[in-house]
Amino acid sequence: MPRRSDIESICIVGSGPIVIGQAAEFDYAGCQALKVLREDGFRTIVVNSNPATIMTDPGFADRTYLEPLDAESVADVLRIERPDALLPTMGGQTALNLARELATAGVLDELGIELIGARLEAIERAEDRLKFKEAVETCGLKVPESAIVTSLDQLAGLTVPAVVRPAFTLGGHGGGFAMTEEELYRQVERGISESPIGQVLVEESVRGWDEFELEVVRDRIDNVVIVCSIENLDPMGVHTGDSVTVAPQMTLPDEAYQELRDAAAAVIRAVGVDTGGSNIQFARSRETGEVRVIEMNPRVSRSSALASKATGYPIAKVAARLAVGYTLDEIPNDLTGTTPASFEPTLDYVVVKFPRFAFEKFPGADRTLGTQMKSVGETMGIGRTFAEAFLKAYRSRELDAGAATPWQLLADVPEDVHPFFRREVEGIREALGGVGDVESLAAGDWLRLKRAGLSDADIAAAAGTTETTVRRRRRECGVRPAYRRVDSCAGEVEAASNYYYSTWGEVDEAAPTGDRPRVVILGSGPNRIGQGIEFDYCCVHAVTTYRELGYEAVMVNCNPETVSTDYDTSDRLYFEPLDAESVLAICERERPDGVVIQFGGQTPLKLARAIEDAGYRILGTPFDAVDLAEDRERFAGLLRAHGLRSPEWGIAASPDEAVEIAERIGYPVLVRPSYVLGGRAMRVCYTPDEVREMPPFERILVDRFVEHAVEVDVDALCDGVDTYVAAVMQHVEEAGVHSGDSACVLPAPSLSFAQTQEIARVVRILGRALGAVGLLNVQLAVTGDGEVYVIEANPRASRTVPFVSKATGVELVKAACRLALGAKVPELGLPPERPPRQWSVKAAVLPFARFPGSDPVLGPEMRSTGEVMASAADLSTALDKAERAAGRRLPRSGSVFISIREPDHQQAVPIAATLVGLGFELYATEGTAATLAAAGIEVEPVRKLSEATDGEPTVVDLIRRGRCDLVINTPEGRNARSDGYAIREAALARRVPCITTLSGAAAAVHAIATARAEQAMSLQERIDAELGVTQSA
């Protein structure tokens, strides 16, 4: 039976900002669902607060709402749009929880909206621990035994080993594994005291068992297929999101694998997910073969995205079709075209996923891996053997030099890894050890090394020579990669798939043909802090644009979460590492008319020189302009030559020299190692001692820190001569808070017309001087007396491109692609440069709660994982909504705790006065309280933790007991264990919004005072209004 005809419109809820555990995979899922639902003629409505997603592009759904993902806002949208159905399985846990909330509250019934994809009962059976246990037991299977414990005398009868998980602590803090009864006692005692509600979950531990995941799809007539099996290298005890995983499973004999397959089918039936996909996780004892069902996600998931990329079976697409009535035998397999979706994928290659961590950004945080996920992104490698796939994923992580991370070296094999994998990794290391002198290697030797998965760079490092030498020698011996198709059927069915990976010593398959001009677009690799999904957004737009312009668009990327690695997106997809070797080999095969490097963040820029050296043309800004902007000396020379100001700076080779420079240019200074990106390890120093505290890097960059300056971000389009200033954005926080972490407002509220003109002038000069062709992003600082300093220029797409495109309605990437092909700015038909009429705010989402031990303050080093956007007719309303969307709802009443560092005390007075005027009660630490009281503001002083006396509550107690609704706390200095730190951590644990800058506090308090309730408005309407206004202006 085909599609249901009784529903016409469907609302899809996204997963919101990128956070640890919920990343771009849900944009991929949402996009797939939208594509097929629209193809089938449904009217689609999207709600998602994340502007960096493709699914929130105005062209992707009939109506798009960039609204906070809370019940209130989503209900609002549902009331306006009145869809027939809500599909909650594409937006991760966020969407599922919202659907549950709206259903339970009766909103869906009231509006006559049907939940499709997963019914409420099924969601509850999967999510509720007890109901899930019951369902699993009806299948004759087991879950780990568990009990909720609130006091130590409840421990009787509980067995060890056990895992103790305290309720509501940061990142699962205070939990852990207990091997003996005594350990259990101590662990529970600690867990109870750390849990704000004095509760822990004690669960039978199966740490060290092997962990497997199965991706299951079921249709309404009870057909079940298993799309993929995934095996974790890190055994139970390390979250699957943090594990290295491999597909298909490698170590189970058929009978054991079929047992899991049967269990997965039984569980999806018992839970009752009847139209869609689910992920089911199993623990299995290597010794006894016993199995435990760990959990089931009744929705698409991170693992289902991985499984889709691993197999070429588009789970989200199929799930969306199943949700509207199709059955598995009716849905065709895209890759083969002839087989149905009930043909289970079979793989003739191996896929490995590696997590990407960012521990270096959270000093003090615990780096051990456990049951809470900590990684911020992932890479995937495809190869014909485990070794090939493993090393591709391993090197695709693009680790910063020296970054402390699991698997920093090949020798870092985790404990308890299955001997099979241990041997495989040893095999790789043996191959590395046997490299020898590259001049004497013959073709057969080269082939053996390459088949062991080694990259040219690995071989070069082992042989003590350069990568280019290795490449030259290898090619002279005639050893080149072959490309293979991912076809979901191991070659059994002829497939016209356009999805490739490389291997060695085989026949090359389906070389590109056709006479359309061709571009190769380089993606941004794994998500990481500083380089996230925004760049995937840009890449996907670039693909679409080049295809529209008559080009064949070839995509290269290695991030399985993304839309760009959907085989549906480009003309050809190479799932390969973004390194010189892979990219040049792809270029050699594709012979592109141009290579596009400006949309994938820093990753492709690093390859610019190698690409040009190999004789390929870079479309848009050439390598030299990139170098001009990135090389400090050259850039400073350029600024000087054009009379533009930048903060004074110098490069030091030793701490002493750094102090000398600092003395010369004046404190405070901003100090960082000179090679890093993303504000890594950056520090503001006020004294020579602080400068000396810097770890000894080879070259230290010292900048004059521009104090109390407004930071401005500009996105512009250049054709080498003319520049179009698309947006001048102002940061809410002052310069010194990384542009990626501070809230960003468009248009800039506090810049005068003259200042905006001056900024535009600076950007135009830079565009021409750099010779940028395409996108240009400039960051500037504007001081109180109106001086404009250039902080940096990035001749590439920036993090703010999707935000600006959505706020202004100008499709920046499309314009940049045309410029790169030679169009001139005036030919693009862009609306006149003018500030938008509506106010849009982008707010960052920070992962501090996952990293207890690391101080949750904002600074020059970026630490946010994602962002939200909100727009409104006035700034306060937009800001208020953005904060709400970011999960930091600003209170309207209650009490506020204020603790401000000494030099800023006076500036806190007007903020405090406004709060009191709004009826808030104020608490403050002694010094701050004294200043406020002196200004006639009613405030109650409270003790700091370090001033604690018996009996009297400290500020930390106050926060813990939920007596504060907002915390304003500016940090004192670099002492991580300070009182400020205790305050901020308590706020974080209690989920109380905590503002760490005065400028942020002022904006928030203004928003509290003046924000209005405004009805949701779709992006399509907003853009029409924006462009309508600008065109008639």
Added chain:
Amino acid sequence: MSYLALADGTVWHGESVGAEGHALGEAVFTTGMSGYQEAVTDPSFEDQLICFTAPMVGNYGVDEERNESARTHARAVLMREARGPEWTDWLRERGIVALTGIDTRSLVLHLRDEGAAPGIAVASELAVEDAVELAAGQPSMLGRALVEDVSTAEPYVFAEEGRVRIGVVDYGVKNSVLRRLAKAGATVTVHPHDTDADELAGYDGVLLSPGPGDPEPLEAQADTVRDLLGRTHVLGICLGHQLIARATGHETYKLPFGHRGANHPVHERLTGRVLVTSQNHGFAVRPKSGAGEAAEVSHVSLYDGTVEGLDLPELRARSLQFHPEAGPGPHDAWPLLEAWVNEVAEAVGA
């Protein structure tokens, strides 16, 4: 030198990890991702050179429990990446030529496009031209009767206890079939392929087993089946299914490269359901009319529309082209075997 040569002269180089010498047979591929040992010991792979599409083979070693019959049947295995030593030692000890490092995907695409082909796996000094000549000199699988070589010589009892008495005709039966029958509550007695119909008719039900080769030359066996049908309950699996088909006036034909794998969806016409099945056959049954229409066709392949099962109620017979016993492969169709045993039990009032 180690390589595979096909009769058409194409050669695929690899490294030997099994027995020395050379092995002649029909080169076929199977797409199952696990169950290598089961495949090699499955009599249906008699005289074949198995190319595994699975990227790595041998990962989890061997276990005698996994054997599907008393000996190996495949002549050689062709792998992209073999993992030993357990698996490769096991192959060597059993005299099986095993090649690793083969560009299996290219080989699969070749076999898919050109059809399963006579070939020779070489792990010796045999020259390529000679090898190709030997490969080309073999008889085609078309027209080959292999049942005699794999069937038991004497009847034997596999399971003594049970509610119904099932006789199994061994054309190359797999242990999984016998185990599933016993598990479903049947006594199981295995008979040689040439057991006559009168003897078989004495059972509550007879299962005609899977087996290797072309069903067409098995005229004597088909005659026995014709004689048997209608006298007791009969279930045919794979070759058994093809023999029932031939006994009831259907033709069989050679598929270009067969169905071998563990992921083939089959449409069950009665329930509308899809079964993910384990398959291993090089021949198929031609329906009397289109597979989708012919009334007796109970199961249809969703992969290429071929006949996957027959239902002949007036003869108390049914048959399945795929392997409900799995071993290796998914268990989706296990219930079909159980249901048949139950049906027989009900009919005989057990």
